[in-house]
Amino acid sequence: MDNDAAEVWIPYTADEIAGLPEGLTYRFWDGGEEFPGDPARCAFYTVPYLKGPEVARRPLAEMSSLRVVQTLSAGVDHVLPGLAATPPGVALCNAKGVHEASTAEMALTLTLASLRNIPGFVRAQEREEWLSGFFPALADRSVLIIGYGSIGSAIEDRLAAFECARVARVARSARTTARGPIHTLSDLPDLLPDADVVILSTPLTDATRGLVGTGFLARMKDGALLVNVARGAVVDTKALLAEVTTGRLTAALDVTDPEPLPAGHPLWHAPGVLVSPHVGGSTSAFEPRAKRLLSTQLTRFAGGEALQNVVMTTE
Incomplete structure (x- = not known):
């Protein structure tokens, strides 16, 4: 299919995104029951954001002209x-x-809130109780x-202001950065016993x-904090519950397994556990960055240039 005839599915109307190239046909679809056109004509499919895997995958089998799948x-x-x-x-x-x-x-946010007992203060405020005391700081802690991809690196950018004792980094492959070495998963047995805070930002x-x-x-x-902003299934929920129930570890989870966390699940009331409903990326910063990405990618697509952020190509 020539780019001039290519149809593009995006979760915004075309006039909401500045800089979209001409010569493409734009269809608005944000996961609704009705498709915006014939899926067989779609060449560039932008996956609706936070609509779940069933919605994300629903049109794919019918997209016989597909050339790009862009997640947000x-x-x-x-x-x-x-x-x-x-x-x-x-x-x-x-x-x-x-x-x-x-x-x-x-x-x-999750790290500081958990260490400084913010959930406890909120509950105490509801009881009109002055809950004073001493609480752990992030300063002088080992993280x-x-x-350690772009999100892991951004986390360390923000840790720099908090006077941590040290920061260790783990990624798929070992390498050296200006900040220090990056270890692999095989090094975890040696790294974990030293960490006061373990932050998960790895792909699933x-x-x-x-x-x-x-x-x-x-x-x-003992007393370490686990923070998960990755995917819920990176963590064995049953194993985590066993540890937090004894009080040996604490946890702050933006993602869970299962997700959404159902009513009555023991994680809701487990001691030392803070749960947020997978809102790590859901802020005012999302939309302008998402629109800039789509404008850039579609300009490259229309011009026959190499796309950014290619994770894989189907065979």
Whole structure:
């Protein structure tokens, strides 16, 4: 299909995004029951944001002319199972550059709120109780970031102001940065016992699914805090509940498994657990960055240029 005839599905109307190239046909679809046109004519599909994996994958099997799948999330695990039904040569692109600021803010918010007992203060305020005392600081703490991509790096940017004792970094491959070495997952047994705060910002892959299980948690030091802004399934919920119930560890979770967390689930009331409803990227910073990404990607697509943030290409 020539670009001049290509149809583009986006979760905004075309007039809401500055700088969109001419010569493409834009269709608004944000996950509604009715498709905006024939899926077989769609060449560039932007996945509706936060509408769930079923919505994300629903049109893929019918998109016989598809060339690009663009997520508006950093993770792509919710889309991957649907790509088997697409033609070969389809580029899957993520939203690198959109969520770093918001997700890093959330990681720091959860960390500080948990350490400084903000949930306890909120409950005490409701009881009109003056809950004084001494609480842990982030200053002088050892922090371990697991998942040192653009979001992990943005988290460390913000940690720099908090006088941490040290920051250790873990990613898929070892390398050296200006800030220091980046370790691999195989180094975790040596790194975990030193960490006061462990922040998860890793993609959900076969290697990271259930990564934070019984053995991982057992290696964390007494009193350590686990912060998850990655994906819920990176953590074994049953194993985490066993640790927080004893009071040995605490946790701050923007993502859970299952998700949404159902009423009556023990995580809601587990001691030392702070839960936020997967809102790490859902801030005022999202929309302008998402629109800039779409404008850039579609300009490249229309001009036959290489796309940014390509995670994989179907075979």
